[in-house]
Amino acid sequence: MRPADPEHDRPPDPDRPPPAAGRTSPEPDQPSDQPPERPFEVPPGYSLAGYRTGAFLGEGAWGSVYAAEGPDGTPAAVKLLSPARLSPGQRRTMAQIARSEMRFSRRADHPHLIRTLAVTVVDDPAAPGLDGAVALVMERAARSLQDVLAAARPGAPVPGAERVLTEVCAGLTHMHRVGWVHGDLKPANILLMPDGTAKIADFGLTAELEGTHAYAPPLGSPDHVPPEWWSQRTGARGVVLRPSADIWAFGVIAHQLLTGGLHPFLGATARARSLAAQAYARGAAPLRLDETLPGPWRVVVAACLTPGREERTRTDLAALVARAADGPPGRRRAALRAGACLLACTATVLALTGTPEPDGAGLGAVGSAARPAAPPLPGAIPAGSDVPVAYRGVIENAARRCPEPEIAPVLLAAMLKAESGFDPNAANPDTGEYGIAMWTPAVFAAWAKAAAHDGPTSYLDPGDAIAAMGNYVCWLDQQLKHRGFTHDLPALVTAAYRTSDKTVADAGGVPERIRPHVDKVLRYLADYGG
Amino acid sequence: MDTVIVQLPDRGPVVASGAPPGLLRMGPGEAAVFGRGEPGRPVPIPLPDQGVSRRAGEVTAAEDYWRLSNFSTSATYVVENLEGAGEYVKVAPGRLGAPVPFEFSRVLLPALGEPASFKVFAPQHAYLEGRSGGAEGERTVSPFALDPTAKYFLVLLALCEPRLRSPSAAAVPGVTDVLARLRALPSCRGLTRSAVNYHIDYLVWTKLRLREPYEDGPGGGKREELVALALKFDLVREEHLALLPPRRPVART
Numbered sequence: 001m002r003p004a005d006p007e008h009d010r011p012p013d014p015d016r017p018p019p020a021a022g023r024t025s026p027e028p029d030q031p032s033d034q035p036p037e038r039p040f041e042v043p044p045g046y047s048l049a050g051y052r053t054g055a056f057l058g059e060g061a062w063g064s065v066y067a068a069e070g071p072d073g074t075p076a077a078v079k080l081l082s083p084a085r086l087s088p089g090q091r092r093t094m095a096q097i098a099r100s101e102m103r104f105s106r107r108a109d110h111p112h113l114i115r116t117l118a119v120t121v122v123d124d125p126a127a128p129g130l131d132g133a134v135a136l137v138m139e140r141a142a143r144s145l146q147d148v149l150a151a152a153r154p155g156a157p158v159p160g161a162e163r164v165l166t167e168v169c170a171g172l173t174h175m176h177r178v179g180w181v182h183g184d185l186k187p188a189n190i191l192l193m194p195d196g197t198a199k200i201a202d203f204g205l206t207a208e209l210e211g212t213h214a215y216a217p218p219l220g221s222p223d224h225v226p227p228e229w230w231s232q233r234t235g236a237r238g239v240v241l242r243p244s245a246d247i248w249a250f251g252v253i254a255h256q257l258l259t260g261g262l263h264p265f266l267g268a269t270a271r272a273r274s275l276a277a278q279a280y281a282r283g284a285a286p287l288r289l290d291e292t293l294p295g296p297w298r299v300v301v302a303a304c305l306t307p308g309r310e311e312r313t314r315t316d317l318a319a320l321v322a323r324a325a326d327g328p329p330g331r332r333r334a335a336l337r338a339g340a341c342l343l344a345c346t347a348t349v350l351a352l353t354g355t356p357e358p359d360g361a362g363l364g365a366v367g368s369a370a371r372p373a374a375p376p377l378p379g380a381i382p383a384g385s386d387v388p389v390a391y392r393g394v395i396e397n398a399a400r401r402c403p404e405p406e407i408a409p410v411l412l413a414a415m416l417k418a419e420s421g422f423d424p425n426a427a428n429p430d431t432g433e434y435g436i437a438m439w440t441p442a443v444f445a446a447w448a449k450a451a452a453h454d455g456p457t458s459y460l461d462p463g464d465a466i467a468a469m470g471n472y473v474c475w476l477d478q479q480l481k482h483r484g485f486t487h488d489l490p491a492l493v494t495a496a497y498r499t500s501d502k503t504v505a506d507a508g509g510v511p512e513r514i515r516p517h518v519d520k521v522l523r524y525l526a527d528y529g530g
Numbered sequence: 531m532d533t534v535i536v537q538l539p540d541r542g543p544v545v546a547s548g549a550p551p552g553l554l555r556m557g558p559g560e561a562a563v564f565g566r567g568e569p570g571r572p573v574p575i576p577l578p579d580q581g582v583s584r585r586a587g588e589v590t591a592a593e594d595y596w597r598l599s600n601f602s603t604s605a606t607y608v609v610e611n612l613e614g615a616g617e618y619v620k621v622a623p624g625r626l627g628a629p630v631p632f633e634f635s636r637v638l639l640p641a642l643g644e645p646a647s648f649k650v651f652a653p654q655h656a657y658l659e660g661r662s663g664g665a666e667g668e669r670t671v672s673p674f675a676l677d678p679t680a681k682y683f684l685v686l687l688a689l690c691e692p693r694l695r696s697p698s699a700a701a702v703p704g705v706t707d708v709l710a711r712l713r714a715l716p717s718c719r720g721l722t723r724s725a726v727n728y729h730i731d732y733l734v735w736t737k738l739r740l741r742e743p744y745e746d747g748p749g750g751g752k753r754e755e756l757v758a759l760a761l762k763f764d765l766v767r768e769e770h771l772a773l774l775p776p777r778r779p780v781a782r783t
Contacts, residue, residue, distance in 0.1 A: 090764050092762060092764075093762075093763065093764065184670070217763065218672050218673055218763055219670050219671070220670065220671065220673070221669070221670055221671070222669075225673075227531070229673060230531040230654070231531040231532065231673075232673065232739065233741035234674075234739055234740060234741060234759060235740070235741040235759075236755070236758055236759065238763075271593070271594070271656050272593055275533065275558045275593045275594060278531050278533075278557055278558055279557060279558035279559040279560075282557040282559075282560070284557060284558065284559035284560055285559055
């Protein structure tokens with residue numbers, strides 16, 4: 001051991017230059033864990049992948065962000081992830097984060113995900129701090145939601161909150177659909193472009209789903225991680241990451257934006273708030289949403305903040321957000337039309353006047369015009385079909401929860417169309433069947449899993465009815481396969497839904513009296529391209 | 531998350547040794563009464579001594595610490611810090627909700643014979659993290675809370691030491707090696723084999739929460755996994771090595 005150094009007990013002298021790097025490495029007696037002050041400087045005008053760097057913009061958990069300009073003057077931002085001056089363990093985590101950033105930001109292609117313009121690894125032995133750093137050149141945003149919330153007045157939604165939430169939801173839904181989990185959704189990672197468009201950024205903890213979950217380093221933001229995050233078991237690959245974590249974070253962000261920055265759980269510190277969330281999740285305290293949270297959004301926030309992650313997984317975020325953003329059911333259709341017009345009109349104005357001035361205080365008023373459709377999965381409901389938009393998400397979710405390939409969204413949609421014509425108020429008192437999926441209430445009760453909302457499930461609720469239908473149809477399909485059927489499963493399942501798997505088995509196929517109904521479903525299925 | 535874990539006292543003097551102690555796991559806002567209990571109305575933390583009142587007091591989990599209420603009108607309760615070298619807190623008769631700051635505590639109540647006692651753990655105390663976060667906004671944190679001054683940390687450190695000093699070192703020390711390494715420290719003079727095993731289990735189940743199954747064979751799967759995790763996620767770092775006693779100088783030949 002080294003002889004004791006008398007200077008160790010003395011507080012650092014601010015006027016003295018810090019000791020040279022050679023002397024301090026590694027200094028075992030001293031906590032090295034003061035936040036490293038920007039481990040390296042990027043000289044102005046430094047060239048990275050053809051972009052020239054400019055002013056220092058800010059610091060994230062793992063990297064520094066600098067302004068940059070493309071050869072044609074395009075404004076950009078460069079995020080530098082540097083392994084310099086990190087311990088081996090940190091370096092490993094950093095490498096993992098850099099890999100994840102490179103991988104996901106390059107593939108992120110959605111109007112509400114930050115686009116990466118170039119990725120490069122700095123090769124400059126002359127600049128030891130920079131050498132080996134990963135540089136990600138991205139679109140430059142005007143500010144983050146964090147900035148907006150910092151300036152917000154509690155008790156009222158921040159301007160444009162609903163639009164921002166709809167856009168974030170679109171970006172997030174896209175990520176989940178292509179099999180990614182963001183893993184660190186929070187206001188600081190949601191950026192607002194100069195025109196006000198919201199984009200999700202920071203894919204350092206993003207991971208790809210392997211089945212129902214992914215693995216990520218055990219890192220998170222205490223105000224936005226779900227309650228189960230704190231007690232998860234850890235393995236060599238890190239902690240399990242699920243889309244339900246992003247859903248929880250979305251609920252917290254929605255509450256923050258719509259109440260002018262209030263967190264849904266009370267407490268003076270992030271620690272206290274996260275413990276309050278855990279008390280709620282254990283059932284020790286009820287959920288108390290702020291009274292200023294607008295009515296239609298209470299449903300969304302409550303669904304996102306469902307204590308059980310399994311139930312949260314079943315939340316159809318897109319459908320809920322669409323419903324809340326469109327207002328109460330009575331004027332939903334009208335509002336939708338008005339909204340469409342508004343968008344079209346804005347687009348026209350934009351075309352006439354060019355880009356609007358950036359909106360200083362608010363979030364900007366312009367929504368992103370057209371969203372390119374996500375790459376359709378096999379069996380997905382075609383965009384132009386007659387399946388009501390409000391139910392598509394629920395149907396997709398219900399079908400996707402079933403591992404059987406026949407149970408595709410289009411099959412459920414075709415069955416629903418034949419059953420009720422998508423009418424949630426459909427009823428046939430003679431046969432005792434009700435709702436969009438024409439459930440016999442007693443049968444429904446057996447197949448309804450815990451709903452994505454408070455209170456009991458109902459066969460009259462389209463979301464519940466369709467979710468339960470997905471469960472039942474999936475089971476029927478498996479039963480029929482078990483009984484040895486291998487062909488025409490969509491037809492057989494349809495027949496079994498009307499009768500039972502036993503009836504179909506006894507008839508050795510579609511019973512004659514059900515044939516017209518089955519033909520109708522198969523016709524609709526063909527219409528949907530299934 | 532279990533923020534407070536009460537190790538239930540043994541029931542009576544004759545207890546099959548080796549039986550795992552009962553644990554009462556609590557989260558923020560939950561409370562449990564201790565005492566002798568009433569016939570037909572047992573309490574969650576039973577202390578079967580005639581000298582202890584039926585409802586002697588209450589443990590309440592509050593945030594990541596816990597509070598002790600003393601329902602007695604005459605007896606003072608004492609909460610010992612099991613790792614604090616004699617540190618303790620006194621809770622006066624009638625005092626409600628006295629905060630207890632220790633991670634490992636033993637609550638002592640006057641009884642007819644030996645004082646009645648039970649242990650309380652608060653494994654989720656938070657510590658400042660070394661990693662830098664953004665100056666503004668929300669910091670990124672890890673869900674592990676390790677106290678570098680605790681014995682379990684020294685045990686983890688001793689397990690990690692060979693790999694910290696030389697990343698290529700293959701073997702993870704066994705319990706005997708850990709014991710030999712730590713006994714030179716004044717605070718660890720009384721450390722026993724079973725205590726080291728206890729700390730390893732505490733790390734595995736409560737602090738780092740390893741996902742099963744690890745291979746628990748002669749190769750020390752549990753210890754191996756602990757070390758891999760602690761190093762991978764930087765929970766034990768080079769600078770911590772200073773907490774260990776100096777190594778014997780290697781004789782040069």
